[in-house]
Amino acid sequence: MSWQTSPFDWNQARAFLTTAEAGSMSAAARSLGLTQPTLSRQVAALEEALGVVLFDRVGRSLAITPTGIELLDQFRTMGEAAASIALAASGQSQAIEGQVCITASDALAAYFLPPILMCLKDLAPGIEIEVLASNDIRDLRRREADIAIRHARPDQPELIAKLVRTSSAHFYAATSYLDRHGRPETAADLADATFVGFAPVERLIAGLNSCGLALTRAQFKVVTDNGVVAGELIRQGFGIGVMPKEFAVLLPGLEPVLPDLVALPVPFWLTTHRELLTSRRIRVVYDLLAEAFS
Amino acid sequence: MSWQTSPFDWNQARAFLTTAEAGSMSAAARSLGLTQPTLSRQVAALEEALGVVLFDRVGRSLAITPTGIELLDQFRTMGEAAASIALAASGQSQAIEGQVCITASDALAAYFLPPILMCLKDLAPGIEIEVLASNDIRDLRRREADIAIRHARPDQPELIAKLVRTSSAHFYAATSYLDRHGRPETAADLADATFVGFAPVERLIAGLNSCGLALTRAQFKVVTDNGVVAGELIRQGFGIGVMPKEFAVLLPGLEPVLPDLVALPVPFWLTTHRELLTSRRIRVVYDLLAEAFS
DNA sequence: GCCAGCTCATGCGTTTTTGTATAACGCAAA
DNA sequence: TTTGCGTTATACAAAAACGCATGAGCTGGC
Structure with missing residues (x-):
């Protein structure tokens, strides 16, 4: 299964696409926040990697070759997918909605969480909470839960832990x-x-x-x-x-x-995994819990 | 028109895609011909750039997050487009078919080329030759022709010129x-x-x-x-x-x-542009002309 | 016709990335 | 339990890429 995904540098693909759409390497460089020599070299490297000539350098503005035109559509597909990824990722990281799983001891879950969750329901209606009432030490790294409320500091250093009370x-x-x-x-x-x-x-x-x-x-x-x-x-x-x-x-x-x-x-230790750093919905719940306990 | 094509490094996208499909960063590194630390850093950088967590690092094998699964389809689209580009480019550079335009003086075109072109027709039936009989100095860099036969060395150093006789x-x-x-x-x-x-x-x-x-x-x-x-x-x-x-x-x-x-x-100077270096069909014609004149 | 403004290519110093080596860790088998 | 093989993350040296400055060339306007 060692099939090469692609024999060329994907950034060079971006360089070509931007150049083709901008009409010149200088314009593409400005658009990408790079310098013109960098773009020039990236396009040249892509041509060598693919074994085709994509642009003819003719004085001022360069002209795309028939070969380049032939391939341009697929480069556009790549670009659209990339843009779509960026968009979706932005949505993923910003949306305050989705499921958040909290694990806590049964007593905590029964007596402490209800009022906090009531408050959360008003604060972020899009969030769906799952409560795992258990005295077992659930492993956050395996995503059995997103947030854990424990009475001991977790021994896994990659988890984010906060002593809230x-x-x-x-x-x-x-x-x-x-x-x-x-x-x-x-x-x-x-x-x-x-x-x-x-x-x-x-x-x-x-x-x-x-x-x-x-x-x-x-x-x-x-x-x-x-x-x-x-x-x-x-x-x-x-x-x-x-x-x-x-x-x-x-x-x-x-x-x-x-x-x-x-x-x-x-x-009282509030614990979560790395996704807290970026997931808006987990952070909302985490912050509310931290405030409620402090 | 300074719209960013995408806010993340496309090579990092390739790193993520390969990692997701290979199941581990080490495997992805082997597949891409990179080292595991490089892959690890690229994926981490992509996560930071997109503001999402794509993998949970859980001991041995890592697990893709729901966010990662959500985005994976679009990454696959990128990858397929890249593979398609590589395939098409390989075909482009290898196919011995298509048009080749030769410019020569009218006398050369009238008396010299016909037997050579007859020979070429048998040698590479897929090639379509266009003959531009003209004493004007046609500009190869503008693609008015692919190959020129002249009686003077071209003054443009980026052209490939060969003194065949x-x-x-x-x-x-x-x-x-x-x-x-x-x-x-x-x-x-x-x-x-x-x-x-x-x-x-x-x-x-x-x-x-x-x-x-x-x-x-x-x-x-x-x-x-x-x-x-x-x-x-x-x-x-x-x-x-x-x-x-x-x-x-x-x-x-x-x-x-x-x-x-x-x-x-x-x-007798045989002249062509840079694409000779990679275009199979142009090289076939060029080599035949060179042999015919020598 | 000549100059201004733009283009792309190249050389050199610096920054960034990559690779090698290493450590920490988890799982499976002895 | 312990050993071995697998994984990922980190420290430092080497390599590659980048940016700046510069040169050369074409285009368009004065």
């Missing part, structure tokens, strides 16, 4: 639970409390205990990998759970538990 | 004339002879007298600018005339007159 997670519990089991006032009061865990639970326990606690795996009567499920368990009084304060304020009937004792750092 | 012109007369007026044996015998002149006659007389003669304008009872007319006048016994020996042998009934006394140099 640094929050903290604390203990929360439902008022009904606290009414039944009492409101803990020291770390020791947590020793016989019931907890709602979030997978991977070992890392969660390690993080909490590094804050000065001594929790055991047995205290986590339920563990889920789904943030919405965990939130509902907490809200309905199953036990005490850890969640970023941004989520807690959205769930009615929750009270903070020992808020000064436990504070796990929760960074 | 150096002959000499002598006095000739018809047997009927010599029978009536006697056969001159010395220069003095020419003092009262009648001559047939060829325009410009002053230059002719000057040339002859530099050979040791003393001819006067009055002895040229007839002057013509047409070689065939002059030849016929001589052949039919009007008087003595000067002609290259190649012509004399073609005219029956002519005898040389003082052949050792007068010998004007007559070079």
Whole structure:
């Protein structure tokens, strides 16, 4: 499959086409933003590459040869395709419409995104959003999504990542639970409390205990990998759970538990791929998300 | 009329197209005879120029973006046009058919060319010859003719000229004339002879007298600018005339007159324009003419 | 007829592009 | 896991292209 696409320099083709349409190399050079000697050499090189004479140099203005006329149509086709590409590309990069796929954790997708997307709907009606609610680390480079909201910096350096917020997670519990089991006032009061865990639970326990606690795996009567499920368990009084304060304020009937004792750092990273640099529609969504989180 | 033909480098378009069809930049580089870094840079430059992302660099093989797919068709059109140009140009430069225009003096055209053209007809049946019988100096650069046969080296250095024969012109007369007026044996015998002149006659007389003669304008009872007319006048016994020996042998009934006394140099120059370098059909005719004269 | 203005071609210094070598990385097989 | 072969991106030297200046030639107007 090593078929040569074409045995000549395509820029030389452009040089010939422009010269033929402009009527002179000088005019073509002005049109292309090059100098006349450059055009002259490019046309000469094309003639040599193709093995034909395209222009006769006769004093002042040059005359296209019958051979040149014969080929001109195809050069025009090339030129029209090029112009069409430029036009389409300009449209592609400017249009604020099309699909944008956002991936986020289920909790983020369920509680945070809706109002932002409502706002986006008014801001850019042409954009269609797809939300991939998943705690998996989706690979942006494979275009499984255009934008990801994560709580860790992506390890792929070619991705564009922005730390849009640094929050903290604390203990929360439902008022009904606290009414039944009492409101803990020291770390020791947590020793016989019931907890709602979030997978991977070992890392969660390690993080909490590094804050000065001594929790055991047995205290986590339920563990889920789904943030919405965990939130509902907490809200309905199953036990005490850890969640970023941004989520807690959205769930009615929750009270903070020992808020000064436990504070796990929760960074919010907005991540996208290189196309952000040029795609108008992705940038619109990205900028809106960045503003909404900051 | 300073409309940009296209805002991007056409070679970069070729780089993208080849990459998209080859599946990887390395393969495209091999196909185009370039190196992989060059291809990589060209594609990157095209992306920047167009303001779109065409490929996602994902580890091993790269993936074309939806934007790239959108534009690919037009790039293909460009590529097909380029291939078509290459094909057509190759045909143009190789085909031994089409028109070839030869300009020569009327005498050359009338007496010399016919047998050569007969030969050419068998050699290359596809070629159509146009003969411009004229003593004017036709401008090859203006394509009034493709090949010129002249008796002087062209003064335009961009033309290709070949000295195919150096002959000499002598006095000739018809047997009927010599029978009536006697056969001159010395220069003095020419003092009262009648001559047939060829325009410009002053230059002719000057040339002859530099050979040791003393001819006067009055002895040229007839002057013509047409070689065939002059030849016929001589052949039919009007008087003595000067002609290259190649012509004399073609005219029956002519005898040389003082052949050792007068010998004007007559070079035969075969001249053509630049297209000889590439046009197969012109070269065929040119080579045949060169061989015929040598 | 001669001069002004335009054209294209050529020589030389500089900028840009290209190629070579290398590193980083991902996937597949041992 | 580790090795090997493939990919793409980067650093620096070499080569090619470019722009400037200049020369030569034709055209049209004074």
